[in-house]
Amino acid sequence: MSQVLPGDAPRVHDLIGIGFGPSNVAMAIALSEHNAHVGRQESVTARFFEQQPSFGWHRGMLIDDATMQVSFLKDLVTLRNPASEFSFLCYLQSKNRLIDFINHKSLFPLRVEFHDYFEWAAAKVDDMVSYGHEVVSVTPFVHDGAVEYLDVTVRSGEGLETHRARNLVIGTGLRPLMPEGVERRDRIWHNSDLLRKVDGLGGGPGGTRPSRFIVVGAGQSAAENVAYLHRRFPRAEICAVFSRYGYSPADDSGFANRIFDPGAVDDFFAAPESVKSRLMAYHGNTNYSVVDIDLIDDLYRRMYQEKVLGAERLRFLNVSRVTDVEETPGGVRATVKSLVTGEETPLDADVVVFATGYGPADPLGLLGEVADRCLRDDEGRVRVERDYRIATEPDLRCGIYLQGGTEHTHGITTSLLSNTAIRVGEILDSLLDRGIKSTSDEARPVADGTAR
Ligand SMILES: Cc1cc2nc3c(=O)[nH]c(=O)nc-3n(C[C@H](O)[C@H](O)[C@H](O)COP(=O)(O)OP(=O)(O)OC[C@H]3O[C@@H](n4cnc5c(N)ncnc54)[C@H](O)[C@@H]3O)c2cc1C
Secondary structure, rough: OOOOOOOOOOOEEEEEEEOOOOHHHHHHHHHHHEEEOOOOOOOOOOEEEOOOOOOOOOOHOOOOOOOOOOOHHHHOOOOOOOOOOHHHHHHHHOOOHOOOHHHHHOOOEHHHHHHHHHHHHHHHOHHHHHHHOOOOOOOOHOOOOOEEEEEEEEEEEEEEEEEEEEEEEEOOOOEEOOOOOOOOOOOEEEEEEHHHHHHHHOOOOOOOOOOEEEEOOOHHHHHHHHHHHHHOOOOEEEEOOOOOOOOEOOOOHHHHHHHHHHHHHHHHOOOOHHHHHHHHHHHHHHHOOOOOHHHHHHHHHHHHHHHHHHHOEEEHHHEEEEEEEEEEEEEEEEEEEEEOOEEEEEEOOOOOEEEEOOOEEOOOOOOOOHHEEEOOOOOOOEEEEOOOEEEEEOOOOOOEEEEEOHHHOHHHHOOOOOOOOHHHHHHHHHHHHOOOOOOOOOOOOOOOOOOO
């Protein structure tokens, strides 16, 4: 990795990727497959920066029995290139598990297994990525009145480096959401920290501590947390608090599932705003605030069994909300308000887990003054073209592509894996159609005073 010094002419990358989660791993694979089939002049050079020290996909939620919510055929490549050597099937073959997986008769691998697949695939393209590198800012490099390049500043350890690109692809993923006014603390968690935090509690199988958990939320992550804590701490009471009457099942029926098809992105993109809103309302229950029916049935079975046995430690405080939470010496106290009666009840626990969802990282947050050249719609949202490129003022010649944060333009697959393989193929096509230049040219020095 070269540190750019005043007077140095940095190499210009055709593409810099921010983040190296599944979206940008898939992007790197698409580039590597493209480059393997073209001459040097047509090849696309790329560098990806990932803040984590190594590949990691929602590590805090790699619960050992949790399964994927998407078919393994919607892996990083198959929908774009069914013959790819980066497919989940090739991964299984390399692990000598292909026949065992087939006999398993499931489209939905374990989450830990898919994480291992992602790691395996990421390792095959790791010549393109710098781990332990956080992108902290992006600045324009102006030449003849136009932004010709983007300078990407990256923090690694104590030092800063700057790298230059013709195009950016931002794949910075989701951020955990806490209720307003609630901060994560030792005993107030977001579910994204579950496995990282739980080992620090002591107790565990056969132990006497901890004695009570409160899990807030009614989506898939909340239900998984309830089931996991109930199993992991066989003497603890688990209180699930949510405003619904009960968990609602995820609609994964065939017709509804078509909302995740590549063709649905075309339809959504072309549709008027009112139709977009209606589609999200109709089909939000394929993904948002819903739970796999098998898990709902499992939790209900456990609750009923405890009732029969007269040893109830799984409690569902429905039509309720946590209105206050504060740490106490050795624990935490939540105030649970019944939405039926309005009555507020204090509930002491060892830990409160907020499974209150995730939101997209602000796509423009890193762009600084470059964001001023990005166009917005009437509601102030970033305008994005069909090829996932941010619509910009004409004097910004670089392409800035988004993998995530485009639900308002491209629909529900934006933050999911379903369409990743197709999306990165479309981004690559766009880069090539816009005429990526040869990589041998060198830009002016980053420290050029006229450049900013
Ligand atoms: C527990 C859980 C389970 C899920 N299961 C499924 C599922 O089964 N099916 C499905 O379709 N979707 C699922 N999702 C949705 C999820 O968004 C996608 O699976 C996937 O993570 C999207 O990949 P991504 O690369 O866009 O984002 P992420 O996986 O979030 O990756 C973004 C990466 O960018 C890095 N990054 C962020 N900012 C910077 C920066 N400034 N500099 C450098 N690096 C940075 C992050 O460290 C991270 O590694 C799940 C989500 C969660 C939380």
